[in-house]
Amino acid sequence: MGTVRLYDDKPYEKEFTGRIVRISSAEDGGCLIELDQTLFFPEEGGQTSDTGMLSGFKVKHVSIEGDTVVHEVDCSVSDLKAGAEAHGVIDWDHRFSNMQNHTGEHILSGFLHSRWGSENTGFHLSDNIVTLDTSRELSGDELKELEREANRVVYLDLPVCCRYYPPEELKGLEYRSKKTFDSDVRLVTIPGVDICACCAPHVAHTGEIGIIKIIKAIRYKGGMRLTILCGERGYEFLSGEHDMIENLSHILSENTDKLDEAVKRILGEKSSLEIKLKNAARQRLEADIASIPLGEKNAVLFTGSVDNTVQRNAVNELSEKYEGICAVFASDGGEGYNFIISYPSGDARDIAGRLKEKLGARGGGSKEMVQGNVRGGEREICDILLSI
């Protein structure tokens, strides 16, 4: 006989007493314990298991094998005896959060199905993330409608009814299910919203969900994957977002409803300053080129950030006038330089090789020209080049 699943009918019970049917050592330490009955919901249907305590020992995970619920408990086989009673306490905050998020998923999937005929193709509920997959792609407006309607179901505080239906009662009854059954089926019914075959604990009334928030929607396997947060998790998320917006408003000295305009303005200013800086660096580079006396062997210049084309043109110009090392090192905005080097009377790859050997430079090219990136100071780089 399998484990009696107390969570089926008593999803709000937090403590129970069961008799230990079997106890054995687990491979990774701790024990595997079977009870005659349990309130611990096992990992099933994409939802992580309950956690809590069993007779003072931590219940780390709960799984289901056939019709038997197996508790992974942080104890040794000598701590608890088969045949003895064990007292279980589930982590209620964790359980209730799962009930809120799970029931929220039913409302969303029910509406997706009734409104657009979209099927639920996957569900994942862990401590960190809740996702539901649906077979149809939705537009931004449709996602807004889905979220708004789902929250209306929350406001209506509808009853959520969970019970087993024998096969004869199921005839003619339409319900969502990923598999077919030949025995009694546990249906979860939210009147006018959803009827779905499901084994997990749910809240008794939709008002307990508090809020349903879709925080991300991406295309997935021809449909969509929605990341959702319900109940306290949804509240914490929105509260965090609100704090962040208030903080940004303070930093930018702008009202929250004008933050997008402020950010666009700052990005525009940044872009225009970058253009000015590059133009100034190009003009300085041109002046530096003109200042190198003809007759010099090498022409090595260091400059601020410039476009790659400007840098390349400068090196080409230098290599028409000088036969030694012709190089432009442009600041990469950090602690290094983007370099382009030509060596009309030699092989530019030798120069890049020396920079790689001494300073770990990256890059490559041809005999005529090499380009890459190097970290190091101007003096250090010059010493290496002049030693060639």
Ligand SMILES: [Zn+2]
């Ligand atoms: Zn369910």
